Amino acid sequence: MADQKVISRQTGVEDTQYKWGFEFDIESEVAPKGLNEGTVRFISAKKKEPDWLLKWRLKAFEHWVDQGDDASPKWAKLNFEDIDFQDIIYYAAPKSSDDAPKSLDDVDPEILEAFDKLGIPLHEQEKLSGVAIDAVLDSVSVATTYQDMLKEAGVIFCPISEAVQKYPDLVQKYLGSVVPYSDNFYATLNSAVFSDGSFCYVPPGVRCPIELMTYFRINEADSGQFERTLIIADEGSYVSYLEGCTAPMRKSHQLHAAVVELVALKDAEIKYSTLQNWYPGDKNGEGGVYNFVTKRGAARGENSKISWTQVETGSAITWKYPSVILQGDNSVGEFYSVALVNNYQQADTGTKMIHIGKNTKSTIIAKGISAGKAQSTYRGQVSILPGADNARNFTQCDSLLIGDECGAHTVPYIEVRNPTAKMGHEATTSKVNDDQLFYLQQRGIDLEESNYMIINGFCRGIFKELPFEFAMEASQLLRVSLEGTVG
């Protein structure tokens, strides 16, 4: 067990439920608050980036300035105060990481210890078996495990900042090819100031031998996190990628605006799983992470497949629509989601499935759970373009309410421009039923556990899509997030 005093400081917020809320006491180097062209150049210089990337960032920044703050999307069912983009730190890095990237042996022991405390051991001898982890602290990647094994398989898995140096052609070819810098307000911001994130390339015909995982951690106060992840599965390859994230408890809100791009070429498959557990704020809605994320995959090749599974329990606000563009004929897109909101949390999340190729198939299963005074919205779009002959979609949205002060909303958009399409849509809304609770209690199980069992059952179809250990963690996360919602 790590010594508490070394790595935790009081964050000034009391919350017994969010056990990841401590702060690491690690010295950081931060950029001055605020955003201007200088900030963009500062970040790019810190990363010793090539000229093309700086130019791309600056184009994004210019676009962001031109469109103004008013261009931020207003259509989501979310209530929050305007974000002051000049009051955010756009770059924070542990001081010791100045000469990154480096091998695990060189990683600051305090950082290793800090991640240990989060349950993410990075030490060579203790690392999680079968999962290669890239650990990202604030704006930089601090460690990546299992490098040797990956190298042998020919899989590239490294911080994107490292990939820019080592594999510039790959990065330049694919960066922004799925989510262009002009895509939306937050994606534009990310393109200008993104700091780090993970890069993965799986060469043709390779089945990645282990799960890849990135663990994101916001630590620095007043800092935003703008990570950028790019995953490319070349022809006939397969990769399963996981991401997890936590943040300290703070009274002020912190902004997280990430972009994730996936590219699956012919016969390739990408399975992308997320456990989102950013600090949700306290019982009165104070603090918490604002999570505005753009995630999109291009199922570019024939018979390619992209599958998103997400379990969203954290963040004060979640704005997130992991999508699939089904370009290749016979390509498959999947979206499995559990979004749980409690207290004053708000989630507006869903997906987009854009069918372009022939015989494309998509499945959407979204489960929303609302408790306390929280609001949860499923927002999804399924588009069948004229050329997408014999496209199929099945959508199922289930909402579960706990108590009578929360809300659940379902907003499906369906656009069909090809008469051969087959669409299915099911939606249900239910409450945790007193008869179910009594049934479990009559068998000796206490009320809180009974409530958890019912909700865990409601989510089972989604959890089974997760890799086993992740599914266990998801269940555990659900249990913690549900504490105090009944009785």
Next chain:
Amino acid sequence: MSNFEKLIEIKNLHVSVAETEILKGINLSIGEGEVHAIMGPNGSGKSTLANVIAGRPGYSVTSGDIVYKGDSILKVAPEIRARAGIFLAFQYPVELPGVRTWQFLKAAIDAIRKGNGQEELKIRDFDKLLEEKRQLMEMDPDLVRRSVNEGFSGGEKKRNEILQLALLDPSLALLDETDSGLDIDALRIVSHGVNIFKSPEKSILIVTHYQRILDYITPDYVHVLVDGKIVRSGDSSLAMELEEKGYDWVKDGAGEEVHP
């Protein structure tokens, strides 16, 4: 030996649901090893009695008491009553989508064991026990892997209730219309399960509209409940008489009251 005279004593129990009085002064004592049957027409309050003993929310006890193993349980939470050995076989077993029967049964048995200061059952021991009871109830092995009661037939649900009775091995079994909706084979299997459970240490309260389950499980005492009151008590012959003469016979106030 137990340090209480009767396993459960129901004393002048009055129960209302939303201002309407359902039970109007019930007196009933059940000793260890005894089998009691409560019979009565629809709406007489039979199921209410079983549910109030188990602690179902929504009923208010306006006066009287329920003393179980020497202590009043009126203020005791349902899960605590369950851990103390009160088991209700539900008239309408609830479906729990996504909750696997196996997982549910393991959670129940462990909750009760932990409540009694015992350790959780090892998975291997649990599997053995479950397999034994499953065979006893002649249940499809596939059912324990499925969600609790979801897509089960009426008979399978009732068998699942008695499977739980067999697994959890309580002190007091309340069978709430367990026979309703059962075909003759299911009734035989369910009754067999109850008869295996029956022993000098166990007590059973059978709530039923019809006499036919009593052909399989012989009660020591039969009570007739009409309009929230026990109007007649007797031995198992009373059930036969009722079957023959119908409830109108007791409604008229015929016969004498016998208190066990």
